[in-house]
Amino acid sequence: MSRLRHLWHNHRIALIGFVLASALALVFALRILVLTIYWANPEHHRQDPEPWMTAGYIVRSWHVSREDLDAVLGVERVGRVRLIDIAQRTGKPVDQLIEELRVALPQMPKRPEKQ
């Protein structure tokens, strides 16, 4: 205790800095913990479809099968394609494609988790 009092009288700024930085570190650590628990649930992975996403990205984010997704997108399985490419290929506006996905994705059967 006397050591703490000595520090408070002679090195107040450093002591305050130490306490503040430690508190901040604790806040960040807690947020990481909360985020980790939240994202550990596959249900929470699902990210709203956006034009830059590839079919592969959506398959991973929504835990659905590539075949089910391709059926909604109206394309045969092709390699690295983004939603903007698929919109161009099928002649649909990309916003319409995204709307269709927003409706269809939550209803698709979940792909079984890889062990």
Added chain:
Amino acid sequence: MTALFDSLLALLPVYGPWLLALTTFLSCLAVPVPSSLMMIASGAFVGSGDLSLPVMAGAAYAGALSGDQAGYALGRRAGGLVPEGKSKRAKLIARAIAGLQARGAWAVFLTRWMFSALGPWINLAAGATGYSHRQFTIAGALGEAVWVTTYIGLGIVFGANLEAAAEFASNALGLLAAGAVAAGFGWWLWSVSKPAN
């Protein structure tokens, strides 16, 4: 996420390695590009099977290493501008140079990934003050390896949701930085509190 970042994201699956190498190169020269986020996104596209891990990691690493070397070379050219003599400013700069010479390897290593905002300035300073090129290259190469591995790895692991990965990364960096400051203060307090007893 911003519209600019969204358009960069859209280009990533198409121009993957080139775009990533350019981004990491520019970020080492203090150009404000979202290089950490681009590496996380690359990791996400590796995880989704759209991009290849060795190609993307190699591109990010090559871009970062050449960016560091370019910054160092620029600093060396500007080295003649460092004031010399007995003025107060020259003395301060001389002290900074001495500090860099003594602890330079750690400064170079840590500013590659933990305090990456300072990285470009350390590159220039190292070149301008004639810091050993060999040490700069070794410490820089190790630091960039940590940077590239961490961020691309984060993208692969948390790649199912990029927003989540980005949030995780900013919190992890915050923790590291706050932890480093706390450790610094703690060490100092510990050392000054000893003579009191």
